[in-house]
Amino acid sequence: xxxxxxxxxxxxxxxxxxxxxxxxxxxxxxxxxxxxxxxxxxxxxxxxxxxxxxxxxxxxxxxxxxxxxxxxxxxxxxxxxxxxxxxxxxxxxxxxxxxxxxxxxxxxxxxxxxxxxxxxxxxxxxxxxxxxxxxxxxxxxxxxxxxxxxxxxxxxxxxxxxxxxxxxxxxxxxxxxxxxxxxxxxxxxxxxxxxxx
Numbered sequence: 001x002x003x004x005x006x007x008x009x010x011x012x013x014x015x016x017x018x019x020x021x022x023x024x025x026x027x028x029x030x031x032x033x034x035x036x037x038x039x040x041x042x043x044x045x046x047x048x049x050x051x052x053x054x055x056x057x058x059x060x061x062x063x064x065x066x067x068x069x070x071x072x073x074x075x076x077x078x079x080x081x082x083x084x085x086x087x088x089x090x091x092x093x094x095x096x097x098x099x100x101x102x103x104x105x106x107x108x109x110x111x112x113x114x115x116x117x118x119x120x121x122x123x124x125x126x127x128x129x130x131x132x133x134x135x136x137x138x139x140x141x142x143x144x145x146x147x148x149x150x151x152x153x154x155x156x157x158x159x160x161x162x163x164x165x166x167x168x169x170x171x172x173x174x175x176x177x178x179x180x181x182x183x184x185x186x187x188x189x190x191x192x193x194x195x196x197x
Contacts, residue, residue: 011094015101018082022102023109027078032106034079035099041073042096043149044122052092062087100146107144118148118158118169135161 022031041048051057051065066087070080086092100116107114115135117123123131128145135143139161154170 007094007097010091011097011101014086014091014094014098015105018098019102019105019109021082022078022106025078027076028106028109030076031079032103034073034075035102037073037075038079038083039096039099039103039146039148040122041069042099043147052095055090055093059088059090062090062092066092103144103146110142110144112142112144113139113161114144114146116146116148116160118150118153118160120149120151120153120155120170122149123147131157131159135159 018031019028022028042052043049048069051062057065063084066083067080070083075083086095086098091098104114113135115131117128117131128147132143132145135145143161152171154174156169156173157166158169158172159166
């Protein structure tokens with residue numbers, strides 16, 4: 001838990017510095033678009049995810065690789081430099097948390113609400129827009145959807161907005177069903193014991 005808190009602190013520090021630079025240079029929209037691309041890559045590419053979490057790679061190799069990836073993705077020069085600094089400081093492990101923190105700061109600045117949506121597979125832009133529109137009706141504010149892919153939830157969605165959580169994932173429904181069946185089984189076992197007694 002302490003490690004996770006440390007990672008969050010690191011992510012917030014890096015995110016605040018990057019957000020300030022992007023704001024000063026009038027590049028918040030470009031940076032936001034860049035980070036969506038990197039987030040998608042983290043979620044969808046096992047190779048990239050492994051590269052980011054592999055701390056056995058030499059620092060110089062990580063820097064060269066991350067800059068090459070940024071160029072290949074046609075990210076802005078500011079984002080490219082920032083990713084290079086993150087690699088140089090050996091903070092790529094916190095990249096997902098840094099991206100989430102920057103996106104939250106950008107949304108806050110624009111007066112938007114951030115919805116962290118977890119799906120079992122990638123959603124297309126029309127589906128993301130539909131989720132944003134539905135949440136806007138409920139919240140009365142523009143909603144920025146940040147998608148995270150987690151095949152373990154099996155289906156459905158988990159939506160987190162601030163402290164609110166809506167969990168309609170198949171995994172959670174199965175867990176509830178399992179608990180209900182187990183409780184019913186325990187109750188019927190107790191009833192049988194009473195009959196015998």
